[in-house]
Amino acid sequence: MRLAILLSGRGSNFAAIHEAVDGGVLDAEIVCVISNRPNAPGIERARQWGHAAHVIDHRAFPSRAAHEEAVLRVLDDARPDFIALAGYMRLLSPDFVARFRNRIVNIHPSLLPSFPGVDAQAQALAYGVKVSGCTVHLVDENLDAGPILVQRTVDVHDADTADSLAARILHEEHIAYVEALVRLSRGGYRVEGRRVIFSG
Amino acid sequence: MRLAILLSGRGSNFAAIHEAVDGGVLDAEIVCVISNRPNAPGIERARQWGHAAHVIDHRAFPSRAAHEEAVLRVLDDARPDFIALAGYMRLLSPDFVARFRNRIVNIHPSLLPSFPGVDAQAQALAYGVKVSGCTVHLVDENLDAGPILVQRTVDVHDADTADSLAARILHEEHIAYVEALVRLSRGGYRVEGRRVIFSG
Numbered sequence: 001m002r003l004a005i006l007l008s009g010r011g012s013n014f015a016a017i018h019e020a021v022d023g024g025v026l027d028a029e030i031v032c033v034i035s036n037r038p039n040a041p042g043i044e045r046a047r048q049w050g051h052a053a054h055v056i057d058h059r060a061f062p063s064r065a066a067h068e069e070a071v072l073r074v075l076d077d078a079r080p081d082f083i084a085l086a087g088y089m090r091l092l093s094p095d096f097v098a099r100f101r102n103r104i105v106n107i108h109p110s111l112l113p114s115f116p117g118v119d120a121q122a123q124a125l126a127y128g129v130k131v132s133g134c135t136v137h138l139v140d141e142n143l144d145a146g147p148i149l150v151q152r153t154v155d156v157h158d159a160d161t162a163d164s165l166a167a168r169i170l171h172e173e174h175i176a177y178v179e180a181l182v183r184l185s186r187g188g189y190r191v192e193g194r195r196v197i198f199s200g
Numbered sequence: 201m202r203l204a205i206l207l208s209g210r211g212s213n214f215a216a217i218h219e220a221v222d223g224g225v226l227d228a229e230i231v232c233v234i235s236n237r238p239n240a241p242g243i244e245r246a247r248q249w250g251h252a253a254h255v256i257d258h259r260a261f262p263s264r265a266a267h268e269e270a271v272l273r274v275l276d277d278a279r280p281d282f283i284a285l286a287g288y289m290r291l292l293s294p295d296f297v298a299r300f301r302n303r304i305v306n307i308h309p310s311l312l313p314s315f316p317g318v319d320a321q322a323q324a325l326a327y328g329v330k331v332s333g334c335t336v337h338l339v340d341e342n343l344d345a346g347p348i349l350v351q352r353t354v355d356v357h358d359a360d361t362a363d364s365l366a367a368r369i370l371h372e373e374h375i376a377y378v379e380a381l382v383r384l385s386r387g388g389y390r391v392e393g394r395r396v397i398f399s400g
Contacts, residue, residue, distance in 0.1 A: 111331060114314045128394035130351040131311060131333065151330040153353050158397045194328035197358045 001028040001185040004080035005051075006071070006088040007035050011042020013107060014086040016174035017181065018049055026182050032078040034071055036090055052078065058090060068096055082184060084177070085139065094141045102147070102191055104139035105184070107177050109169045111135060111151055116144035121169060122162040130156050132165065134173045136180035138196070147196045149180040201228040201385040204280035205251075206271070206288040207235050211242020213286040213307060216374035217381065218249055226382050232278040234271055236290055252278065258290060268296055282384060284377070285339065294341045302347070302391060304339035305384070307377050309369045311335060311351055316344035321369060322362040330356050332365065334373045336380035338396070347396045349380040 003021075005014045014033065020026035033046035036058045046053040054074050061067035067090075075083070085106040097104060110120035112135040115127070124132040133153040140146035152172040156165060183189065188199040203221075205214050214233065220226035233246035236258045246253040254274050261267035267290075275283070285306040297304060310320035312335040315327070324332040333353040340346035352372040356365060383389065388399040 111311060111314065111329070113327060113329075114311065126394065127313060128348050128396060129311070129313075130348055131353055133331065148328050148330055153331055194326065196328060 001026075001082060001181070002031045002078070002080045003028045003181070004031055004075055004078055004083045005033045005042075005046070005086055006083060007033065007040060007042040007086045008037050008089040009040050009042060009087045011035075011040065011045060011086050012170060013084075013173055013177050014042050015045060016178055017084060017086070018045075018051075020178040020181070022049075026178055027185050028181065031080050032074060034074055036067070036071075036088070042086065065093070068093055072096070072099070082181070084181065086177075091143075092139065097139055097141055102138050105149065105177075105180060106137060106139050106144075106146070107173050108135045108137065108144050109166065109173065111153065112137065112144055112148065119162070121166040124156065125160060125162055125165055132156055132169060134169050134176050136176050138191070147191050147194050149183065149196055150176045152176040201226075201381070202231045202279060202281045203228045203381070204231055204275055204278055204283045205233045205242075205246070205286055206283060206290075207233065207240060207242040207286045208237050208289040209240050209242060209287045211240065211245060211286050212370060213284075213373055213377050214242050215245060216378055217284060217286070218245075218251075220378040220381070222249075226378055227385050228381065231280050232274060234274055236267070236271075236288070242286065265293070268293055272296070272299070282381070284381065286377075291343075292339065297339055297341055302338050305349065305377075305380060306337060306339050306344075306346075307373050308335045308337065308344050309366060309373065311353065312337065312344055312348065319362070321366040324356065325360060325362055325365055332356055332369060334369050334376050336376050338391070347391050347394050349383065349396055350376045352376040 021028050030051050032052045034054045035043035038055045043053050056070050058067045083104045111133045115123040131153050136150040137148045138146040154168050183198050190197050221228050230251050232252045234254045235243035238255045243253050256270050258267045283304045311333045315323040331353050336350040337348045338346040354368045383398050390397050
């Protein structure tokens with residue numbers, strides 16, 4: 001499995017994926033890491049770990065489409081089987097998504113379809129759920145809405161703040177993201193309607 | 201804790217509550233059981249177990265309001281601290297809800313706010329979630345939307361049908377409903393915004 005990583009920040013999910021590859025848990029090769037932010041800690045880590053690291057600063061391009069074209073050129077060279085979004089803070093165009101149909105993976109810090117969009121952990125806390133978690137899903141044209149690969153749950157505590165809940169969810173994100181990629185790397189899954197069925 | 205039960209069908213959650221009371225797990229007295237359907241298996245069970253059982257057939261009343269008035273008369277006599285809905289297939293009016301503010305408890309077979317309304321298990325399956333569950337909540341004016349007391353999770357299996365998923369969720373419902381009532385019976389909780397905080 002050839003894996004591209006797109007990130008904008010610390011890339012803690014990227015780090016979890018890197019460790020899984022490095023430790024032999026995930027049979028994959030990280031063929032490129034792309035950041036749209038020059039100073040993202042995640043891209044510095046990618047360099048330290050010896051991955052092909054590309055900064056493609058969106059502010060250096062005249063349009064969203066031009067920036068995306070530059071990202072696509074790097075991806076065309078790297079030929080990934082899957083693209084893992086790890087805190088990539090740019091919306092992907094429908095054309096981009098169509099080009100990698102069911103091959104872009106993202107993670108969201110709630111049990112979708114509850115609490116899509118920003119500040120999912122704070123949304124969950126304000127709603128008063130007793131259980132939240134994270135969702136690894138394939139990316140489609142709609143925000144936080146593609147077919148679900150893996151979900152993991154986290155109990156919400158009475159004393160939780162958005163930060164303490166986010167920290168506990170993040171721990172599960174790292175496990176969930178690796179689990180989803182391991183399953184995808186083994187092949188033998190199919191998407192029926194919105195359901196992802198793993199046969200392995 | 202004086203507890204009224206409202207049901208329309210088999211009343212499996214009522215049976216779980218009865219067993220919890222009978223076995224000393226839940227320190228409560230079931231002061232009345234009301235069914236709007238004469239042939240509900242749940243009301244037959246209530247009689248067998250010696251509870252005050254009332255059939256208040258909605259078809260015998262000229263209006264929704266008149267039926268609800270009859271239910272309220274029974275409740276006024278029984279003086280419950282809490283009303284537990286156990287498959288009660290009638291909408292409660294805003295006036296009824298306001299009269300028992302934060303004292304009516306219901307259960308829903310999904311992790312709310314995901315999949316409110318009918319056929320929650322089939323909705324969850326069609327959406328392709330990997331985790332579903334059940335939610336015990338206080339009833340407010342909106343459908344399946346009141347402050348949440350307890351949630352329990354259930355893994356969704358690739359081979360699940362709506363029926364097999366519903367059966368596994370139902371098992372958790374019985375545990376969750378008793379847990380929520382035990383917590384309420386101990387007092388010491390407060391509702392902050394939408395969050396229910398138990399201090400005990």
